[in-house]
Amino acid sequence: MDFTANHYAQLLGLQSPWKVTSVDLDVGVLRVDIHVNYESGSGFCPECGKACKLYDQSAKRSWRHLDTMQFATHLHSQSPRIKCEEHGVKTISLPWAAKHSGFTLLFEAFAIRVLQASRSTQAAGDLLGINWHHIQTIMERAVQRGLARREPEEVAWIGMDEKSFRSGHNYISLINDLENSRVLEVVEGREGNAASELITSGLDEKQREMVCGVCIDMSAPYINAIQEHFPHADIVHDKFHISQHLGNAVDKTRRIEHAKLQKQGDESLTKTKYLWLKGMEHLSDEALSRIKELGRCELEVSKAWYLKELFKHFWNRRDKMYAQRYFEYWEKKVATSGVEEMKKVARMLRKHLANILTYFDSYITNAFSEGINSKIQAIKANARGFRNFKNYRTRILFFCGKLSLAP
Ligand SMILES: [Zn+2]
Incomplete structure (x- = not known):
């Protein structure tokens, strides 16, 4: 038993005071359950990093981990809480999972790679043994991470375009980095407000000042928004x-x-x-x-x-x-x-x-974004019409944002 426990501790990268206390194997249902315990009277405050006294431990929670061979593998542990003089009672960060996630970091990293390699998210979900809702939350977290990590580097050539969303007359607007073929932001609508929101959330003020040219169709709301937000950019009609x-x-x-x-x-x-x-x-x-x-x-x-x-x-x-x-x-x-x-x-x-x-x-055109167009087409077909814009945006940024997504 000790050998298996050690083996899993190593696989999970767990170090003292975390300890694998037991590993249960159920061959009948192809399942491995790893139980982990925190064996120390103190821990670090997640806010200030100060060593503090242990306050209590929460009830046991579970995380889905990478399968061991074909065995679905789950990790179980309590979450220790410390009491910081300055920040009060806080749950210490767990080395294997992000906050609020039901998956270990290794599982999420693997799931992201499977999703990116799969033709459909359904197929990826089947491979991973997780449902639509789980896929969506993994993608959301990945995109949030990617956006937070994205450096505000110079983007010289921009493309803005609209796409239909749902059947009927719903539209979304996209802003693209033409040189690096990536989508920077997606918003709902194609009117003036949407164009402004698109620009200001896609690029910060300094970046907007550096833009040399913006490629668009001849629609008035986009033209006005560009004149307002890109003081030094040429408009180039696509x-x-x-x-x-x-x-x-x-x-x-x-x-x-x-x-x-x-x-x-x-x-x-x-x-x-x-x-x-x-x-x-x-x-x-x-x-x-x-x-x-x-x-x-x-x-x-x-x-x-x-x-x-x-x-x-x-x-x-x-x-x-x-x-x-x-x-x-x-x-x-x-x-x-x-x-x-x-x-x-x-x-x-x-x-x-x-x-x-x-x-x-x-010589800029929006043609390069043809690659992006077909990807977005596939995302749309895949989800059989999104009822929810937020999910659509997440997927576009997940697949076309060239973000650093891994946990
Ligand atoms: Zn603190």
Whole structure:
């Protein structure tokens, strides 16, 4: 028995005055119970570190530990309390577990690694033999630790973006460190207050002063919040959001025109939705000749498609000045085309042009966060729609925050 007790004391890293008093093995239910005792009349105050007299010991509690082979292993102990002259009666810190945790530190550290390596948290939970609630608390503690440890280092390039949350019209806003591909903070909503909260809790004041550029879509609440909180940053409207606006305009043009043609019994545009959404470089030979064929019919949608493709060259201009000239050339093409939806986009781009041209100073886009996007997509799919924003935030920061999570 002594040998087993010593063995477990070593595994747990326990030192005097902690002692493993007994180890019970139940082969029938594959379970090991380790009983630990505190054998000293004094201990250190968790507040000031002073050695104090032992006051009493709490009732026995249990912690789940790493399995021994396939045996579920639990640790049991009382928690000793000391009486400090200055701080009163306090529970001393236990060497094997964090405060309020039902798991030992080694178990939590292992669980975090399993969670990060697993495709789904359900699968990780099954592997570890713990339930959804336990997983959530382990992740929460890990994220709290990670955020507390995060150094306020300089972050030069920032991306801000919104994502849908739950079905319907609920949104969350994210702030990302573009250089290090990590999410810094997540808040609920996408209005002005949300943007301000996002910025101030993601970065401290000194960090905000150091930011050189912020990449965003053209939405007003974000613009206002950035002007307020980043005194030295350029706004750079995201290339990929702009492509999206152009793509949407093509799609809308197709829908309107298709409905009009159908009324006249013309089915030219039936089943062409995806044809127009792809870029030229992704089209098969067959699709390309289809587009050429439809182009001869003077359709609005093919004009829109051509204008969308034409805009791609904007991003390859040598510098700001050439880009501006190219934009003006494109703008004229849009005006003469007479395609209404494209004219709307052109007006929006004209209005924001100064902050679109800033792209040629920094070349930042939110595209790198594509990796993050697919991770967030997986988190969402995994949880089958979060009812609770807090849990969603925890998971995003757990998986995409690049935090130091281990206990
Ligand atoms: Zn004290």
